[in-house]
Amino acid sequence: MGIYLFMMPSQIAAGGVSGLAIIINRILPQFSVGLIMLVFNIILFILAFIVIGKEFVGLTVYNSLLLSALIYVFERLIPINGPIIDDLLVNLIYGILIGGVGMGLIFNENASTGGTDIIAKIISKFTHLNIGTSLLIADSVVVVSAITVLGIEVGLYAILGIILNSTVIDKVIAGFNTKYQVAIISKEVETITKFITEDMYRGxxxxxxKGGFSNEEKRVIHTVISRSEYGILKKKVMEIDPKAFIWVNVVSEVHGEGYTF
Known part of the structure; x- marks a missing residue:
């Protein structure tokens, strides 16, 4: 929806195969954007199968074909002759926000929507750059083409678009991968520990x-859990020991036996 309602009518080629398709459609209007996207994605599927693997390609084929098909259907059933809003910046922001959130959700499942997402995944695999940065690199080629074909103004908006897009994708992925490092001081150490290990299946x-004020020896319960699990743990700890002291740190990545998410 972000591409069809906001990006295509405004001719904003902010990266991706969709952006490349918009540029080619401007030169060869007899070929629809959806059809051009489909052709390019098939070529990139073959590359992804060789370099990344069949699992990634399997998920990507489904998402990409669905995206290309939806745009093709929208072009036939709901034709749009011009921008919904006569403001390039507003169209850019809404188009990128809608598309970026969707791409972030898909990347989080180790898939993509095809296109330069595939190239970004390959770059990320070999350089260990995050997905957003890799996508920024891959989309630079499309932006240069946009400046050449669509003009400097649209090209500059495209540059802004790919920067915003990479930021949105990274924020969405980071949000899903956020973990909580939880430390608890309580007199009910055994009960709380048992709940975490036996009910929550966490290490x-x-x-x-040692208390700085009381000089009392204390044991600190330390665990790493997901965002959704934190609410469960906090509620249970307060039930077991209303006077328990809890502090939390947000971590974006966890590795190790018993702790890998």
């Missing part, structure tokens, strides 16, 4: 501490 490390 626990018990650390030794």
């Amino acid at each position: 626990v490390t018990l650390l030794h501490g």
Whole structure:
């Protein structure tokens, strides 16, 4: 919807095969954007199968064919002759926000919508750059083409678009991968530890501490859990020990036996 309602009518080629298709459609209007996207994606599927693997390609084929088909159907059933809003910046922002969130959700499932997403995945695999940055590199070629064919103004908006798009994608992926490092000081160490290990199936490390004011020896419960699990743990800890002291740090990546998410 972001591409069809906002990007295509405004001729904003902000990266991706969709952007490339918009540029080619401007030169060869007899070929629809959806059809051009489909052809380019088939070529890139073959490349992805060789370099990345069949699992990624399997998920990507479904998403890409669905995207290309939807745009092709929209072009036939709901033709749009011009921008919904006569403001390039507004169209750019809404188009990128809608598309970026969708792409972030798809990348989080180790798939893509095809196109330069595939190239970005390949770049990320070999350079270890994050997906957003890799996509920024891949889309630069499309932006240069946009400046040449569509003009400097649209090209500059396209540059802004790919920067915004990479940021939105990284934020969405980071949001899903965010984990909480939780530390708890309580007199009910055994009960809370048992709940975490047996009910939540998460690992626990018990650390030794000492109260700075009371000089009392204390044990600190340390665990790493997901965002959704934190609400469950907090509620249970408050039920077990209303006086428990809890502090939380947000972490974006966790590795190790018993802790890999």
